[in-house]
Amino acid sequence: MHAPDLRTLTIVPPQGPLRGRVMPPGSKSITNRALLVAGLATGTSRLSGALKSDDTRYMAQALRAMGVNVDEPDDTTFVVTGDGRLRAPAAPLFLGNAGTATRFLTAAAALVEGAVVIDGDEHMRKRPIAPLVAALASLGVVVEAPSGCPPVTVAGRGAFPAGRVEIDGGLSSQYVSALLMAAACGEGPVEIALTGSEIGARGYIDLTLASMRAFGADVEQTDAATWRVRPTGYRASDLLIEPDASAATYLWAAEVLTGGAIDLGVAADAFTQPDARAYAHIAAFPHLPAVIDGAQMQDAVPTLAVLAAFNATPVRFTGIANLRVKECDRVAALAQGLCRIRPGLGTEEGDDLLVASDPTLAGQRLPAEIDSFADHRIAMSFALAGLRIAGITILDPACVGKTYPGYWRALASLGVRYEGEAP
Ligand SMILES: O=C(O)C1=C[C@@H](OP(=O)(O)O)[C@@H](O)[C@H](O)C1
Numbered sequence: 466m467h468a469p470d471l472r473t474l475t476i477v478p479p480q481g482p483l484r485g486r487v488m489p490p491g492s493k494s495i496t497n498r499a500l501l502v503a504g505l506a507t508g509t510s511r512l513s514g515a516l517k518s519d520d521t522r523y524m525a526q527a528l529r530a531m532g533v534n535v536d537e538p539d540d541t542t543f544v545v546t547g548d549g550r551l552r553a554p555a556a557p558l559f560l561g562n563a564g565t566a567t568r569f570l571t572a573a574a575a576l577v578e579g580a581v582v583i584d585g586d587e588h589m590r591k592r593p594i595a596p597l598v599a600a601l602a603s604l605g606v607v608v609e610a611p612s613g614c615p616p617v618t619v620a621g622r623g624a625f626p627a628g629r630v631e632i633d634g635g636l637s638s639q640y641v642s643a644l645l646m647a648a649a650c651g652e653g654p655v656e657i658a659l660t661g662s663e664i665g666a667r668g669y670i671d672l673t674l675a676s677m678r679a680f681g682a683d684v685e686q687t688d689a690a691t692w693r694v695r696p697t698g699y700r701a702s703d704l705l706i707e708p709d710a711s712a713a714t715y716l717w718a719a720e721v722l723t724g725g726a727i728d729l730g731v732a733a734d735a736f737t738q739p740d741a742r743a744y745a746h747i748a749a750f751p752h753l754p755a756v757i758d759g760a761q762m763q764d765a766v767p768t769l770a771v772l773a774a775f776n777a778t779p780v781r782f783t784g785i786a787n788l789r790v791k792e793c794d795r796v797a798a799l800a801q802g803l804c805r806i807r808p809g810l811g812t813e814e815g816d817d818l819l820v821a822s823d824p825t826l827a828g829q830r831l832p833a834e835i836d837s838f839a840d841h842r843i844a845m846s847f848a849l850a851g852l853r854i855a856g857i858t859i860l861d862p863a864c865v866g867k868t869y870p871g872y873w874r875a876l877a878s879l880g881v882r883y884e885g886e887a888p
């Protein structure tokens with residue numbers, strides 16, 4: 466019943482607390498970083514605990530198309546063998562709606578000798594990449610993206626130019642991560658400096674630095690907004706990838722919403738990913754703070770916003786302007802979904818989201834069709850509302866395959882049923 470090819474999924478609220486053990490899949494962010502840097506290394510790297518999902522499949526396929534050998538001996542392992550070079554792919558690299566793969570490979574394409582076209586689906590084609598393109602061009606890379614979004618064409622000349630590059634990471638920290646990772650394969654040292662406003666997602670830069678260092682890169686922060694990357698290239702390495710913190714937020718929220726006990730097999734403070742910061746808020750439920758700054762836990766905002774609907778008091782989400790350029794406009798999608806459940810439950814105020822909150826929602830039957838906008842996080846977070854409200858239907862439930870293909874099965878393993886499914 467919870468097969469991912471269904472067009473809609475209506476959740477039956479469980480009768481009691483959810484209990485059991487569910488391990489979230491491997492981190493998307495770390496898997497796609499590790500795949501890239503392992504692909505740039507010389508030798509064989511074994512990545513275990515990895516995520517297998519749409520986003521990581523696109524990265525793996527793109528690397529294969531550029532001559533890297535990527536084997537998949539089991540459901541959670543990639544074995545990557547490279548020779549320190551990327552070759553020109555025969556066809557455009559299609560990366561679906563994987564922001565990490567698209568941004569990271571745009572910078573890495575400069576390492577190819579020849580043309581690389583980086584493209585994605587209709588959603589990716591609306592996600593801005595102009596700041597990264599401008600930064601690469603300023604270093605002398607021949608690159609263009611006429612619409613400011615993919616497709617991007619890079620005419621690589623086999624090396625990443627040395628020098629200093631400035632980048633505005635305000636719209637996406639992935640631009641900065643992309644430059645950092647490619648820079649280790651520079652012709653000489655590369656200095657990467659942030660301009661513009663402070664980037665929201667510093668934690669993702671830390672993840673990038675950790676992945677680079679795990680594969681032998683030499684990168685140092687020279688001041689609050691500048692990194693210097695030495696031209697070491699990468700050394701093949703084995704890596705155990707931690708579970709995905711963003712995926713964990715749904716399980717933490719399911720636990721507090723149902724008063725249950727879900728063992729994730731990993732403590733909240735063991736994560737190195739930014740979204741693990743959401744745990745402290747989730748653990749405070751139903752007393753979430755009046756204002757949550759989502760900047761440092763961006764992908765957890767949909768989870769927190771749906772949880773906030775059941776909170777004792779209203780919650781305002783700030784620092785979330787760049788949620789408008791994720792897989793969909795998440796600020797608008799969250800407001801719309803919340804209002805489908807009950808008019809006025811979610812309101813956009815500028816770029817803030819105000820969740821009115823109403824603990825009496827729990828236990829009611831409020832049939833609502835939630836448009837996922839092809840966004841895995843919208844689908845997964847509104848499923849949480851379905852744990853306490855009868856009649857919540859998620860449209861396009863298969864979109865969870867972007868980062869958590871086993872999500873519906875994971876909830877089912879905890880005792881959640883879907884309408885039409887035998888009890
Ligand atoms: O670097 C990463 O792995 C990510 C950075 C964040 O995106 P932005 O930097 O575009 O905000 C986050 O939303 C995305 O899911 C993963």
Ligand SMILES: C=C(OP(=O)(O)O)C(=O)O
Binds near residue numbers: 563564566764868
């Ligand atoms: C924003 C996300 O993904 P990406 O930018 O990697 O496509 C996400 O997974 O929530």
